[in-house]
Amino acid sequence: MxxxxxxxxxxxxxxxxxxxxxxxxxxxxxxxxxxxxxxxxxxxxxxxxxxxxxxxxxxxxxxxxxxxxxxxxxxxxxxxxxxxxxxxxxxxxxxxxxxxxxxxxxxxxxxxxxxxxxxxxxxxxxxxxxxxxxxxxxxxAPGEAVRRNGARPGDGVWVTGTIGDGSLGLACLQGELDDPTGFLADRYHVPQPRLGLALSRLVHAAIDVSDGLVQDLGHLCRESGVGAVVEATLVPASDAARVAGAAWLERRLTGGDDYELLLAVPADAEAILLRAAAAAGVALTRIGTFETGPARVRVLAANGSELVFRSPGWSHVSDAFGVRG
Missing domain, CATH: 3.30.1330.10 (PurM-like, N-terminal domain)
Incomplete structure (x- = not known):
């Protein structure tokens, strides 16, 4: 120094x-x-x-x-x-x-x-x-760094771990939500980086979820020139997030601070990746599909209707003043 x-x-x-x-x-x-x-x-x-x-x-x-x-x-x-x-x-x-x-x-x-x-x-x-x-x-290894620009129509949208705990943890720390076990606050304070997964030959694109699931998936879509559809009911939730209830769904999907991996996975690699994740002790869930079309993310409710959110996630410009979450 x-x-x-x-x-x-x-x-x-x-x-x-x-x-x-x-x-x-x-x-x-x-x-x-x-x-x-x-x-x-x-x-x-x-x-x-x-x-x-x-x-x-x-x-x-x-x-x-x-x-x-x-x-x-x-x-x-x-x-x-x-x-x-x-x-x-x-x-x-x-x-x-x-x-x-x-x-x-x-x-x-x-x-x-x-x-x-x-x-x-x-x-x-x-x-x-x-x-x-x-x-x-x-x-x-040379040439094996996973980029954001390789997602293809038909690839599955997969995530590690559970989504929304970090953002809900911030809400707990700010007095907006109860956290009797301290689990959510711990997820906000201490993320779990998903190192050790052999991604380079199994996924077409990847990003970590730091600014909100919807927003970071949008980054993959724009860089890859594809769209994506996500089924909200498939997005994995921790027990503590499920207790918080459906009223917190938007916060879970757009709040950020998850630091889970968001992956574009071709169908022929899914079984191999699932075995690799299981060996590493990392949960892995398919939540949607990349598709041909505009570079946008559609999040569907259980009845098939598209959910509309106030914001897709954290902005490093417009949200620069005030604690993120």
Whole structure:
């Protein structure tokens, strides 16, 4: 990490223990490492802003884990293996110094879980809110990174896990919904990146569901030049989401923060993919079909009528002020 005078102790206290061999003990302005032989690098980045991507009283331990996991989810959608990450933090003056103890502990726990380490980054001060940005590096076999632009008419629309828990978890934390077991809040705080699925030769396209199922499926449709139809009754729900009831269906399908994978799967690969998912302990559900036609998503109710939502999901422009969900 770049280290202006006075920041050496901060870096050493909170981040040096997270550094891997390529980070050079965070004492230089760059990392030096050798990617795995014969592999292509995959690089992506996500930022989290206090008051937009997390609540002021969210535990810093969970914020560290979420920051890493939302980036790991992007790697999972491309079928990539994690390698390491760079991180930038912009710190407001009123943030307690011990906040980063929990934050770095959360990162350390997930580094051990997912097998990667910190390579470097930067620390700055800010007069605005706390800003956390992470750039993650992964690797894939040459030519096997899964893209968003390969969905074809007739492919099934499949999702991992359950949909809507993260958004309902935010509603619980904001006092709009009961969460007696804490399950929904935990799903909001700590996503489960679906790493380890061998996607490259089984799916035509993939994306992780971060901005809402309907909106992210729309991204696949636009990039691939196809439409999609989803049956709302097939979208998998957790027990806690089912208790919330039908009144929360729109929030589940458009709220975001799921970090599940949304896949375009050809019929001849379905059985193989289901076996691979079962071996990885990941639930996988078909919820619809890609179709010829305009690049739009149609969500059908049980009676076949098309559901109309106020918004398909989170917008990084129009929703930039206020906690997402």
């Amino acid at each position: 770049s280290q202006p005078a006075g920041e050496f102790a901060f870096i050493a206290r909170h981040f040096r223990s997270l550094a891997g061999p390529g980070a050079l003990a965070l004492s230089d302005d760059a990392a030096v490492f050798m990617p795995p032989a014969g592999r292509e690098l995959v690089v992506c980045a996500d930022a989290m802003v206090a008051g937009v991507h997390f609540l002021p009283d969210d535990p810093s331990y969970d914020i560290g884990r979420k920051l890493l996991r939302v980036n790991l989810s992007d790697l999972a959608a491309m079928g990539a293996v994690p390698l390491g990450y760079l991180m930038t933090v912009s710190v407001p003056p009123d943030l307690p110094s011990d906040w980063f103890e929990g934050f770095s502990a959360g990162l350390a726990a997930d580094q051990a879980t997912y097998g990667l380490s910190l390579l470097g980054g930067d620390t700055t001060s800010t007069t605005g809110p706390l800003v956390l940005s992470l750039t993650i590096l992964g690797h894939v």
